[in-house]
Amino acid sequence: MNLEFSKHELEFKKEVQTFLKKELTSELVEAAKRSSAVFTEKEIAMEWQAKLAKKGWLVPSWPEEYGGTNWTETQKYIFSSECARAEAPSLTPMGLGMIGPLLLGKGTKEQKDYYIPRIISGEDYWCQGYSEPGAGSDLASLKCKAERKGDKYIINGSKIWTTHAHLANKIFCLVRTENSQKKQEGITFLMVDMKQPGIKVEPILTIAKDHDFNQVVFENAEASISDRIGEEGEGWAVAKYLLEFERGGVANEAEKLLTRIKFIKKLVKIISAQKKDSDFDSLYRKKISELEIKGESIKFTVLRALSSFEKGKSPGPESSIMKTLATELEQEISDISLEVIDYYGMPFQDTGLRTNESAIGDEAFRPVAGKYQNLRATSIYGGSNEIQRNIIAKAVLGI
Numbered sequence: 001m002n003l004e005f006s007k008h009e010l011e012f013k014k015e016v017q018t019f020l021k022k023e024l025t026s027e028l029v030e031a032a033k034r035s036s037a038v039f040t041e042k043e044i045a046m047e048w049q050a051k052l053a054k055k056g057w058l059v060p061s062w063p064e065e066y067g068g069t070n071w072t073e074t075q076k077y078i079f080s081s082e083c084a085r086a087e088a089p090s091l092t093p094m095g096l097g098m099i100g101p102l103l104l105g106k107g108t109k110e111q112k113d114y115y116i117p118r119i120i121s122g123e124d125y126w127c128q129g130y131s132e133p134g135a136g137s138d139l140a141s142l143k144c145k146a147e148r149k150g151d152k153y154i155i156n157g158s159k160i161w162t163t164h165a166h167l168a169n170k171i172f173c174l175v176r177t178e179n180s181q182k183k184q185e186g187i188t189f190l191m192v193d194m195k196q197p198g199i200k201v202e203p204i205l206t207i208a209k210d211h212d213f214n215q216v217v218f219e220n221a222e223a224s225i226s227d228r229i230g231e232e233g234e235g236w237a238v239a240k241y242l243l244e245f246e247r248g249g250v251a252n253e254a255e256k257l258l259t260r261i262k263f264i265k266k267l268v269k270i271i272s273a274q275k276k277d278s279d280f281d282s283l284y285r286k287k288i289s290e291l292e293i294k295g296e297s298i299k300f301t302v303l304r305a306l307s308s309f310e311k312g313k314s315p316g317p318e319s320s321i322m323k324t325l326a327t328e329l330e331q332e333i334s335d336i337s338l339e340v341i342d343y344y345g346m347p348f349q350d351t352g353l354r355t356n357e358s359a360i361g362d363e364a365f366r367p368v369a370g371k372y373q374n375l376r377a378t379s380i381y382g383g384s385n386e387i388q389r390n391i392i393a394k395a396v397l398g399i
C-alpha cells in the first residue's frame, strides 16, 4: 500500500489549487459557510457548479463523451479533498450524484443524450421521490401508484421528505405499477416533470426553520413511458443500483470533517478571548485532538480504499463502515461546536442568504445551532445508521 502521491499527482494538486484560488471567491465560501441547511442553498451550489462545468471538472467520474475527465481515482481524491480544504460549496447531489450516474449506467442513449447535458448545465434541477409517509427504511412498502394509459403513466399518491422539491423542475420516483406478493416486485422507476397541474408541493420546515424538504402530492400527474428507466416492474433493481452512488459520496467527506474541526478551534479562540480564561482553551484542546484522531482515521481509511481501487480491487466493506463513522463524527463535531458557543446558541439566528439581521455574538456563531439541529438528519437520510449497521452485520460480520 502506497499512501504517498507521485510527482505527477503533486503537480496535479498544484493545478487544482491554482484553479481554486482563481475561481472560488471568498463570497462563495462565506455564503456556503453561513448556511445551516444540510444541503447547500441552490443559488450557491449552482454558481459553483457553473464554474466547474466551464472548466470541465464538474463530473470527473463520468465517461469523457458525457463530460468526464478521465482522471485516476487518486486525482479524483486530490480534487475533492482540495475543494473541501478550500471550503468550496457542496454540489447538490440529486442530479450530479444520483440520476446522472444512474442514466449513464441504465438509461437509453436517447435519455442520456437528452438529460445529461441538462444536468451539467443546471437546466434541469432534480429531486428524489423515494420515501413516502408509510415507507422510509422499509422503502419497498411504497404505495404511490402509476397506471399505464397509452404511452403515459398516470400517477397518484404522495412522497415525503423530498429535498428541494420546491426548487426542482424534475423528480425521479419509485412508483407501484403492480401489487405483487413480493413487495420488491411491481415497482417502476420514472422521471417526472414537476411543472404540471397534477403535482403539488407542500413545504416542511426543519427544526432549524430551514425549508429543505417537502411533501409532494400527485393527483393524476403524468409521465411519459419514454421517461421510465429500466423495465416496468423492475424499479427495485434500478433503485439498488442508484443507492451505490448515494453511499459512495461519503469517501470525499473526510477532508470536510477535518475542516469543520478546524472551525471549532476558531470558535474556541473567540470564546476564550472573551472569557480571558486559558483553562477553557486547554479543556477543548483535548476534545479537539480526539475529534482530529477520528477524522484522520477516516481519511486514512479512505486512502487505503483508494490504494485498493488503483489496484483494480472493489472498495470492500470500508464504504459502509465509513458512512456510519463519518456521519457520527459529523454530529459529534456539531455537538462540541454548540457546547463551545454555549448561550450564543440559544437565540434563533437567521442563516438565510438574504437576511439583514446581524449575528448575535461573532458572525462565526450564526450557523452553529442550526447546523447542530439539521445535522441530526445525517444519520437518518440515505439509509439510517441503524440500517447501515444491519448491512455491516450481514455483509461484514456474517451474522
Ligand SMILES: Cc1cc2nc3c(=O)[nH]c(=O)nc-3n(C[C@H](O)[C@H](O)[C@H](O)COP(=O)(O)OP(=O)(O)OC[C@H]3O[C@@H](n4cnc5c(N)ncnc54)[C@H](O)[C@@H]3O)c2cc1C
Pocket: 038, 127, 128, 129, 130, 131, 132, 135, 136, 137, 138, 160, 161, 162, 163, 164, 212, 213, 377, 378, 380, 381, 382, 383, 384, 385, 386, 387, 390
Ligand atoms: C434531511 C433529510 C432529507 C431527506 N431527503 C429525502 C429525499 O430527498 N428523498 C427521499 O425520498 N427521502 C428523503 N429523506 C427520507 C429518508 O430517506 C428517510 O427518512 C429514511 O429512509 C428513514 O425513513 P423514515 O424517516 O420513514 O424512518 P423509519 O423507517 O420509520 O425509521 C424510524 C427509526 O427506526 C429505525 N429502523 C427502521 N427499520 C429498522 C430496522 N430494520 N432495524 C433497525 N432499526 C430500524 C430507523 O433507523 C429510525 O431510527 C430525507 C430524510 C432527511 C432526514
